[in-house]
Amino acid sequence: MVGTIPLAMVGPDAAAMDDDALMSAVRAGQVNLLAELFERHQRPLLNYFLRLGATRTAGEDLVQDVFVRILKYRATYRPGSRFATWMYYIARNARLDHLHKRRGEVDWDEAYTPSFEPADAAEAAQEQRLLALALARLPEEKREILVLSRFQELRHEEIGAILGCETGTVKVRVHRALRELRDAYQELVQRGEA
Amino acid sequence: MSACERAETLLPEFFQGDLEAPERAEERQWLRQHLAACGECAGAAEMWQRLGGLPAAAARPQQRQRFEEMLAGYQAALARPGWWERLLGGARLAWAPVAAALLLAAGAGLGWVARGAGRAAPAAATSAQVAALQREVEATRQLAALSLLQQQSANDRLQGVSYSSRLPGNDPRIEQALLHSLEYDPSSEVRLAAVDALARRAAQPGIRSGLVAAFPHQTSPLVQVAMLDTFVETHDQNARPLLEAVSRDPAYNPQVRQHAIWALQQPGWN
Numbered sequence: 168m169v170g171t172i173p174l175a176m177v178g179p180d181a182a183a184m185d186d187d188a189l190m191s192a193v194r195a196g197q198v199n200l201l202a203e204l205f206e207r208h209q210r211p212l213l214n215y216f217l218r219l220g221a222t223r224t225a226g227e228d229l230v231q232d233v234f235v236r237i238l239k240y241r242a243t244y245r246p247g248s249r250f251a252t253w254m255y256y257i258a259r260n261a262r263l264d265h266l267h268k269r270r271g272e273v274d275w276d277e278a279y280t281p282s283f284e285p286a287d288a289a290e291a292a293q294e295q296r297l298l299a300l301a302l303a304r305l306p307e308e309k310r311e312i313l314v315l316s317r318f319q320e321l322r323h324e325e326i327g328a329i330l331g332c333e334t335g336t337v338k339v340r341v342h343r344a345l346r347e348l349r350d351a352y353q354e355l356v357q358r359g360e361a
Numbered sequence: 362m363s364a365c366e367r368a369e370t371l372l373p374e375f376f377q378g379d380l381e382a383p384e385r386a387e388e389r390q391w392l393r394q395h396l397a398a399c400g401e402c403a404g405a406a407e408m409w410q411r412l413g414g415l416p417a418a419a420a421r422p423q424q425r426q427r428f429e430e431m432l433a434g435y436q437a438a439l440a441r442p443g444w445w446e447r448l449l450g451g452a453r454l455a456w457a458p459v460a461a462a463l464l465l466a467a468g469a470g471l472g473w474v475a476r477g478a479g480r481a482a483p484a485a486a487t488s489a490q491v492a493a494l495q496r497e498v499e500a501t502r503q504l505a506a507l508s509l510l511q512q513q514s515a516n517d518r519l520q521g522v523s524y525s526s527r528l529p530g531n532d533p534r535i536e537q538a539l540l541h542s543l544e545y546d547p548s549s550e551v552r553l554a555a556v557d558a559l560a561r562r563a564a565q566p567g568i569r570s571g572l573v574a575a576f577p578h579q580t581s582p583l584v585q586v587a588m589l590d591t592f593v594e595t596h597d598q599n600a601r602p603l604l605e606a607v608s609r610d611p612a613y614n615p616q617v618r619q620h621a622i623w624a625l626q627q628p629g630w631n
């Protein structure tokens with residue numbers, strides 16, 4: 168039976184398939200192949216949530232929630248489309264649900280202190296610290312669009328599909344968000360050096 | 362499009378490596394020239410560059426393990442012929458075994474520990490001593506369930522729900538905690554397990570009214586369908602107006618509305 172192939176059998180064949188081929192197979196019932204998609208995307212997905220202000224625990228819960236939703240709604244995936252776009256659409260909704268449910272509770276840090284630790288805190292450049300702080304200070308929708316564009320490496324039209332707006336609007340908003348980030352960063356740098 | 366607008370559009374693609382393609386060499390060349398000549402765009406490019414240098418967190422191995430448990434549970438549930446189709450199609454659900462297989466696999470361990478402790482009573486003990494010991498074990502289990510329900514990690518909360526669903530008796534604190542999970546837990550897995558645990562206690566009017574009250578706040582169609590099944594099982598008259606409202610309200614998922622219509626057609630409401 169297709170549905171019960173052990174995870175150990177997700178072998179080199181799966182590794183050679185692209186995301187769309189894997190998700191199309193998952194949609195068709197080879198759900199074991201989701202393990203390969205998990206392997207590829209769990210880290211960027213975790214960092215997506217962390218950069219948008221999740222604590223480590225909330226971020227990990229959300230990664231799991233996204234993959235549960237992918238299974239539940241696998242029939243809604245359109246073969247031939249880009250998997251990452253669909254996944255971040257689900258991720259965004261999972262996060263909004265979470266924020267809605269958790270209003271006023273502590274595990275979502277509205278003030279956002281960056282929860283991703285640099286690999287070596289002692290050597291972490293001041294520049295990175297200030298930049299993370301500047302990013303944290305951006306309004307929610309600006310931070311989100313920069314994260315999608317720069318870290319999740321989604322194209323303007325894909326971000327448009329995720330946020331439900333025109334590609335042209337995305338371009339303008341990315342640009343504005345970047346300008347605001349620059350201003351916030353410059354301000355922090357100047358204050359830091361003063 | 363002005364030169365700067367064009368550069369702004371190309372910058373994200375440049376940093377994603379899309380301009381490396383041979384057919385885009387001309388655009389890449391153009392962008393380099395523009396950046397050399399335009400301070401504003403060079404500043405933007407520098408910002409993109411810096412952003413890319415921010416460190417990324419590594420995933421912990423527990424995450425992979427948790428995913429594999431979930432997937433294995435899903436595959437086991439999938440192997441039951443037709444359950445998924447029945448869920449989406451709106452036919453009667455054998456909800457408890459599905460939820461158990463899908464969601465609660467991880468929760469089994471604690472129950473065994475508690476049962477083991479209960480059995481450890483010495484054979485020579487009087488029945489009064491055994492009863493006292495059992496009460497003690499019971500109290501410990503309740504405390505463990507309550508504390509698990511308040512954990513940060515959804516996996517721990519799932520264990521708490523699973524654990525409390527096996528506790529005998531009607532501890533109001535457990536019931537309140539389960540209703541709270543159903544209403545406020547951010548994880549749909551936990552909410553689904555809470556419905557299952559509450560359904561087993563639905564003989565009590567407080568639980569039934571709590572389920573009715575919690576329904577409108579649910580966002581997951583899966584959780585809503587599980588709750589509708591519980592209403593059918595209990596034939597709670599107070600749930601009927603809710604079912605009628607759901608069946609007519611276009612704001613609900615069409616499958617949930619269809620399920621509400623089906624639920625109203627089941628015998629036993631009057």
Ligand SMILES: [Zn+2]
Pocket residue numbers: 364365366368395399400401402403
């Ligand atoms: Zn320019």
